[in-house]
Amino acid sequence: MKKLLGLALTVGVLGVALAAPWLATTDPMTTDFASGLKPPGSPGHVLGTDQLGRDLLTRVLYGARLALFIGACTVVVTAVTGSLLGLVAGFVERWPSAAIMRLADVQLAVPFILLALTINAIVGLGLRNIILSLSAAGWVVFARVVRGEVLSVKQRDYVHAAAALGVGRARLLFRHVLPNVAPSIIVVASLQFSQFVVAEAAISFLGFGVQPPTPAWGSMLSESRDFLYVAWWLAAFPGAALALTALGVNLVGDWLRDTLDPKLRV
């Protein structure tokens, strides 16, 4: 049940994001001031319009593109860098391990959202910088989990056997250890994905990250605060889209963990 709902929501959001230009009736940036703040169900505007007369449904659909794009880029960047650092920390031990793990401790000493927010405020606004700051704050989880897994996998017989046969260290790491750590990386990636999507929205909501008029759910919610007394739909729909996305991805993540790696705690 949870699995079906999660997959349905995730595939649905992904489909909507990919098909946004064909599903939308208008352009997300085109304003029509005369028909501003129309309630949901108005002719031609299923979810109503915003203060500048832009179609809300169109903007929510395009928002899905941006949210998933940022989430996917961040997950790829953090999974690659975090896993590599985790592999090295677990496999080489000695000083690289100590250095990487102390760095991880330092990052974990500041709440994730505060760290990403501060880095974002320093490196400046823009799409590339938000991916950069989320990645800088988010690689730690991958590094920790992968290191822990490597420490146990490298004690297994097949690794010792391969080493005894004279397999080189690099080959041992990438051909024998990495494939056995991969399930954990996949589980962490799915659980981190929704966290990144929500964090991006929170950062944009606070006025950093993606700036208006670009249709990002976080900045749409931020703008909606000024109109809460007159136009509830501006706050309700972008947030609902965000919550449904997070719900779908969380459920898929739970399901992946239960099937691939039940003991993993993230």
Add this chain to the structure above:
Amino acid sequence: MRAWVAARLAQTVLVVFLSLTAVFGMVRLSGDPVLLFMPMDIQAKDVEDYRRRLGFNDPLVVQYARFMKNAAHGDFGESLRYRRDALGLVLERLPATLLLAGTAILLTLVVAVPLGVVTAVRRDGVVDHAGTIVTVLGQATPGFWLGLMLIYVFAVQLRWLPTGGIGGLAHLVMPSIVLAAFYASRVARLTRSAVLDALGEDYVLTARAKGLAERRVVGKHALRNSAIPIVTLAGLEAGQLLGGAVVTETIFAWPGLGRLTVQALLNRDFPVVMAAVSFTSIVYTLMNLGVDLLYGWLDPRVRSR
């Protein structure tokens, strides 16, 4: 035991030291830190003046040594906006955040832990399914959206509660629910799985075989043994409330540490940002140390790891 405590203390000191170093390094990420410290529309002569006064002309090593020395004395400089001691501003806002976070933790203890126990004992019953739906939704709902929706219903439409600010008990209701929602959902799920684990143990079977009443089996045997993982994980997760406070305090105009940090970032008031981030990381690290020591005291097996 003593060696283990000493090792944990040394590790904590190291992490605090490295965190301060990271805060110093972070401000250097943008290239020219003076521009970061100044309002956008300032004139060039003031920029040069402040470059000198803030000591950004000195070699990096000298600047680093000065920052660490001052930080050790609790001196992060003067707020460039309010012209007052930066750490003083941070400490002034602390009680409001503690009140909010404390209420959220209390809500969690009163609601989430009993919910977790009931859903574990009545596994696959109606309560369990309802509880699962609520906690899964609670984990997926972003706090800032929940906050906006609560404001719309209870402040705008029903006019039962104030939209924001600090004051009486009524001001505390919505912010603490929003801050607690995600955390309480996690704690409820953790409690459920910890109690389920304990109920599967041999000592529970023994207790049942002795003919003990189910109330006592759950209350005395299962619950006490599942307390350790609940306390640890709930303690470690409590630190994330400091992160959640950043968003929650902004929505509800709650004059706490999180809102101060966001405003300082927006105003480019970097002495205050550095003071707030350093202070948060120290509190967070000490909380983790506290939980670790508590855990080690409760469960001796941890110490030998």
